[in-house]
Amino acid sequence: MSNRNFSTSSGSGNGSRTFEFGRTHVVRPKGKHQATIVWLHGIGDNGSSWSQLLESLPLSNIKWICPTAPTRPVALFGGFPCTAWFDVGDISDDAPIDLEGLDASAAHVANLLSTEPPNIKLGIGGFSNGAATALHSATCHVLGHYGNGNTYPINLSAIVSLSGWLPCSRTVKNQIERSRDGIRRAASLPLFLCHGRADDVVAYEHGENSARTLSSAGFQNLIFRSYNGLGHYTVPEETDEVCRWLTANLVLEGFRLN
Template identity: 70%
Template sequence: MSYSHQSMGSGSRNARGYEFGRTYVVRPKGKHQATLVWLHGLGDNGSSSSQLMDSLHLPNIKWICPTAPSRPVTSLGGFTCTAWFDVGEISEDGHDDLEGLDASASHIANLLSSEPADVKVGIGGFSMGAAISLYSATCYALGRYGTGHAYPINLQAVVGLSGWLPGWKYYSSKPPVIQTLFLLLNVTWSFFLFYFN
């Protein structure tokens, strides 16, 4: 397993003042054909995501696994943990933290900005990581962040596992048309499969 964080802005602070945690990189073991930023869920970190991605044995993919900023989360009674944005409640009437969403989407785009032109780039995540992936995909589809600034990355794949689309009500009157591969999965039950070698 090859991890790196020097070039990934570990502990970097973006223009909006959010301090992101350490970024972990799992380098491809074969020909580098794709780079995916994989985003963890609420309270998790990039380290555990990188270990999971390395176990998938996909030799041509470079995985970039950043860690979200630590911040108080309203739905957790103000408890501070790693979160890509603040969440009050997950409902149609819930408040969307557009500042936090844009800050995280911008950080993710920055992580992909130096990838070679011949490498496909994408984003994916689990739970809150899926939510920020879908929000970033919406920014890509519309060509701009919620703030109106241009979205700089040409996403070619988006993966969301057990997530939701935050900020959807701001974009529902302008549904975008894009040709990007999306994989969305959600389950109502889960199980663990133990494999002993």
């Protein structure tokens, strides 16, 4: 568990903002360390609450890193300041995108993963606003650069999105299709997206449309799961499926589902 505060610039040139990230919580693997996953919370939450849930999962070979987002004004809440990985005003395809905030958070995640041993598989997962940041990181990995053009340095092996959506969905497909390396990386990166049909915060259609966009952009190893009656939260059925999927795609040893 760490009390360090991280300061990350968006790196987009003159006038770029600096973001102060909060406390990072680490859940050490109880068995052989085979994978490290950064898990990103939703708006208004923090890394601590998810670290407690992740520690209870039967995935003894995964190290979980649970950072806390910067506190910033969020347009969706009338500018009220709360923890968020990037500013959100609307989730529609036509909504303005806080690309600077997205890139800064994706860079912070990449920095957290950059010191892991070379034989360890790396992944990113998240819930809601954190899930959107995880999917943005996936597109940065595939394209080889952040939205601002800076090189993306991490080789990812798995992405998990719970109750999230794909930011910049209108441009992702065209960008990947113009890149031979992007097409290759998209085909090989496993994605697992889950969404509740009763979600009243991030509407189900946003999750479904994001999965469809990613599939059409070349993400061939993508699974989308929907859950009847599930709102904007997670349930054991969902986390059990995440455990099975991570075990299969990261080739983890010793998985036992209670």
